[in-house]
Amino acid sequence: MTQLFSFEIQAQQERSRAAVFHTPHGDLLTPVFAPVGTQASVKAITPAQLSELGASLVLANTYHLYLRPGDELVAEMGGLHRFMHWDRPMLTDSGGYQVFSLAQTRKIDEDGVTFKSHIDGSLHRLTPEKSIAIQENLGADIIMAFDECALPYDRAYNERAMARTHAWLERCIQAKSRPDQALFGIVQGGVFPDLRQASAEYVAGLDLPGIAIGGLSVGETKDEMNAMLEVVDPRLPEDKPRYLMGVGSPEELVNGVLRGIDIFDCVLPTRLARHNAAMTRTGRLNLLNAVYTRDRLPIAESCTCYTCRNFSRAYLRHLILAREMLSATLLSIHNLHTLLSLMADLRAAIFAGTLAAFAVDFFAARQASAPEAELEPPSV
Amino acid sequence: MTQLFSFEIQAQQERSRAAVFHTPHGDLLTPVFAPVGTQASVKAITPAQLSELGASLVLANTYHLYLRPGDELVAEMGGLHRFMHWDRPMLTDSGGYQVFSLAQTRKIDEDGVTFKSHIDGSLHRLTPEKSIAIQENLGADIIMAFDECALPYDRAYNERAMARTHAWLERCIQAKSRPDQALFGIVQGGVFPDLRQASAEYVAGLDLPGIAIGGLSVGETKDEMNAMLEVVDPRLPEDKPRYLMGVGSPEELVNGVLRGIDIFDCVLPTRLARHNAAMTRTGRLNLLNAVYTRDRLPIAESCTCYTCRNFSRAYLRHLILAREMLSATLLSIHNLHTLLSLMADLRAAIFAGTLAAFAVDFFAARQASAPEAELEPPSV
Numbered sequence: 001m002t003q004l005f006s007f008e009i010q011a012q013q014e015r016s017r018a019a020v021f022h023t024p025h026g027d028l029l030t031p032v033f034a035p036v037g038t039q040a041s042v043k044a045i046t047p048a049q050l051s052e053l054g055a056s057l058v059l060a061n062t063y064h065l066y067l068r069p070g071d072e073l074v075a076e077m078g079g080l081h082r083f084m085h086w087d088r089p090m091l092t093d094s095g096g097y098q099v100f101s102l103a104q105t106r107k108i109d110e111d112g113v114t115f116k117s118h119i120d121g122s123l124h125r126l127t128p129e130k131s132i133a134i135q136e137n138l139g140a141d142i143i144m145a146f147d148e149c150a151l152p153y154d155r156a157y158n159e160r161a162m163a164r165t166h167a168w169l170e171r172c173i174q175a176k177s178r179p180d181q182a183l184f185g186i187v188q189g190g191v192f193p194d195l196r197q198a199s200a201e202y203v204a205g206l207d208l209p210g211i212a213i214g215g216l217s218v219g220e221t222k223d224e225m226n227a228m229l230e231v232v233d234p235r236l237p238e239d240k241p242r243y244l245m246g247v248g249s250p251e252e253l254v255n256g257v258l259r260g261i262d263i264f265d266c267v268l269p270t271r272l273a274r275h276n277a278a279m280t281r282t283g284r285l286n287l288l289n290a291v292y293t294r295d296r297l298p299i300a301e302s303c304t305c306y307t308c309r310n311f312s313r314a315y316l317r318h319l320i321l322a323r324e325m326l327s328a329t330l331l332s333i334h335n336l337h338t339l340l341s342l343m344a345d346l347r348a349a350i351f352a353g354t355l356a357a358f359a360v361d362f363f364a365a366r367q368a369s370a371p372e373a374e375l376e377p378p379s380v
Numbered sequence: 381m382t383q384l385f386s387f388e389i390q391a392q393q394e395r396s397r398a399a400v401f402h403t404p405h406g407d408l409l410t411p412v413f414a415p416v417g418t419q420a421s422v423k424a425i426t427p428a429q430l431s432e433l434g435a436s437l438v439l440a441n442t443y444h445l446y447l448r449p450g451d452e453l454v455a456e457m458g459g460l461h462r463f464m465h466w467d468r469p470m471l472t473d474s475g476g477y478q479v480f481s482l483a484q485t486r487k488i489d490e491d492g493v494t495f496k497s498h499i500d501g502s503l504h505r506l507t508p509e510k511s512i513a514i515q516e517n518l519g520a521d522i523i524m525a526f527d528e529c530a531l532p533y534d535r536a537y538n539e540r541a542m543a544r545t546h547a548w549l550e551r552c553i554q555a556k557s558r559p560d561q562a563l564f565g566i567v568q569g570g571v572f573p574d575l576r577q578a579s580a581e582y583v584a585g586l587d588l589p590g591i592a593i594g595g596l597s598v599g600e601t602k603d604e605m606n607a608m609l610e611v612v613d614p615r616l617p618e619d620k621p622r623y624l625m626g627v628g629s630p631e632e633l634v635n636g637v638l639r640g641i642d643i644f645d646c647v648l649p650t651r652l653a654r655h656n657a658a659m660t661r662t663g664r665l666n667l668l669n670a671v672y673t674r675d676r677l678p679i680a681e682s683c684t685c686y687t688c689r690n691f692s693r694a695y696l697r698h699l700i701l702a703r704e705m706l707s708a709t710l711l712s713i714h715n716l717h718t719l720l721s722l723m724a725d726l727r728a729a730i731f732a733g734t735l736a737a738f739a740v741d742f743f744a745a746r747q748a749s750a751p752e753a754e755l756e757p758p759s760v
Contacts, residue, residue, distance in 0.1 A: 039698075040695070045706070046706065046710070068701060073673070076674060084695065085695075293449075294453060294457070315465075318419075318420065319421055321448060322421075324419055325708060326423070326425070328705060
């Protein structure tokens with residue numbers, strides 16, 4: 001397993017690293033951003049378009065695929081890679097986060113979680129063992145331990161959730177049987193530095209092939225997120241990839257890389273695309289805005305994505321008003337390109353030893369632009 | 381203009397022709413099928429995907445684009461080719477058909493039609509002159525005369541509508557000013573052979589760069605459609621392209637080519653795709669059918685399209701049930717490939733002198749397959 005999933009650091013600057021993570025479906029060049037294919041499809045784009053964008057890692061959701069079409073069906077169809085035609089590395093989450101955020105009437109006990117499907121109200125139960133069994137059926141390269149994601153500010157609850165997450169992690173390690181999958185443990189602890197420290201040290205002690213940081217980007221401030229990363233990062237082994245779950249705005253990606261994060265995922269670029277918002281490094285454009293009615297410019301003049309090379313803001317606005325699906329496709333392509341090219345530039349800056357200057361310029365450009373009010377992404 | 385739009389027959393077999401129609405945006409190799417980009421977008425696919433499919437001609441709707449975003453805006457943005465990023469030949473209809481099928485409270489007089497927008501109820505008026513002005517703003521290579529499309533069985537109404545269509549055609553010819561657009565006249569006459577004959581002779585006498593046959597595929601039987609083509613075709617000039625409007629099933633394409641048609645368009649492949657139906661040469665598959673739940677096969681084993689090369693019926697069914705937009709994209713790609721490759725094969729058969737055998741095999745295969753009941757395409 002160590003050979004299948006070895007992590008080689010190629011360049012380092014302060015806490016930031018450029019590395020290669022070897023997986024059975026090829027190498028991940030980190031830092032890397034993973035588009036989310038919730039239901040075995042990155043919404044509104046094809047795997048060919050995703051490849052063209054230079055995506056290397058795709059995330060899919062255990063909760064969704066367990067409920068529909070069912071992990072056993074996916075296994076029967078040859079696994080997730082084959083089912084959705086993505087032959088590069090994949091990652092599945094544990095289902096925990098969705099059970100806590102989407103499912104109805106959940107009941108948590110020490111053994112697991114009972115919940116009702118958000119699709120049809122049917123009753124289901126997830127345990128650490130069941131989550132691993134599902135993820136083994138799905139067959140992603142990177143799988144996640146079943147954890148309890150608490151809201152950030154309740155200390156007593158975060159203590160209990162963290163303890164449960166640690167106990168469940170040990171059961172996941174026991175349950176895991178496929179040598180071609182790397183199991184990552186998850187650091188929890190809300191916004192409490194001592195809990196985060198304890199969790200980081202606990203998970204770091206288990207010698208897993210990678211470590212994730214969960215329970216962030218769930219309502220806390222950006223400063224709180226950064227503070228937690230400062231606590232956690234020094235306590236994680238240097239020679240293992242670090243995955244910051246569910247994070248994805250350009251600003252958070254830069255902040256994360258500066259604090260030693262190697263892997264990110266987020267629905268933000270594709271979700272914003274379906275809500276008419278184009279992401280740039282300095283802000284967002286709401287393309288429904290009447291100011292773009294006759295605007296011949298692309299979303300971003302310096303952008304080299306398929307959308308910006310070929311289509312005007314006026315055309316994108318027309319597609320949105322005319323309710324043409326193509327708007328979601330073209331905006332998803334642009335938004336993913338924004339994040340993927342940012343990651344490539346961050347990686348190059350680490351190699352060149354220019355990351356600090358890059359980050360200073362990045363934040364200065366954000367400050368200098370008169371950005372439209374950032375749109376809050378809708379919650380589902 | 382004759383030079384810009386010359387039509388060269390390369391091979392001929394009985395009434396069928398393989399030809400090149402030269403346009404300012406490149407050559408059309410006929411017989412050709414045009415995907416429909418109603419609102420300046422072929423629904424659910426990008427121009428790059430359309431090019432990859434080998435599409436050469438795209439149709440857009442004057443009625444829709446006049447109402448939204450407005451033909452003047454499109455002109456200001458550099459015309460339709462540039463606006464939607466399609467740099468091959470384009471065709472716009474006259475708006476007549478949609479006024480009669482979509483708009484509300486229309487009032488027809490000898491001068492034109494007054495109607496209410498289906499979008500917001502606002503009042504508008506189309507005349508032959510206005511239709512041409514809009515189409516000149518849009519800037520397609522092939523534009524259509526403003527006509528009145530009557531339902532097929534009312535003889536008295538078809539007589540009046542045909543007379544009006546002829547009078548309006550002459551006004552369109554007068555109104556037209558752009559030398560880089562080819563104006564096609566439209567033959568009407570319902571299901572009445574003498575009316576069709578009169579209309580064909582009238583339009584043929586005007587020496588236009590191409591001639592369209594309208595008012596078919598609007599409720600009449602396939603035999604009636606074929607009978608009308610038999611009446612019209614011999615009366616049209618050999619050296620001009622013939623365009624059968626709104627036709628589109630594999631069977632109708634073969635029947636049309638056998639009767640001398642060079643150009644077709646239809647929303648059927650993309651509309652069926654959005655309603656879960658895959659078209660093959662021999663029938664249709666409703667991919668929502670539970671029989672495909674665990675089906676590892678592609679839609680059609682012999683098909684070489686992107687969808688069939690990479691995705692199973694089980695995956696497509698999953699996308700449909702999960703309401704993922706990707707199902708519309710993948711099925712549109714497949715359905716368009718089915719029609720575009722059929723046209724390419726028909727063209728090759730004309731060159732090879734094997735069209736009769738091809739057609740016999742085509743209809744025998746349809747007969748032999750135990751097709752699912754053909755799905756009626758939804759009306760909008």
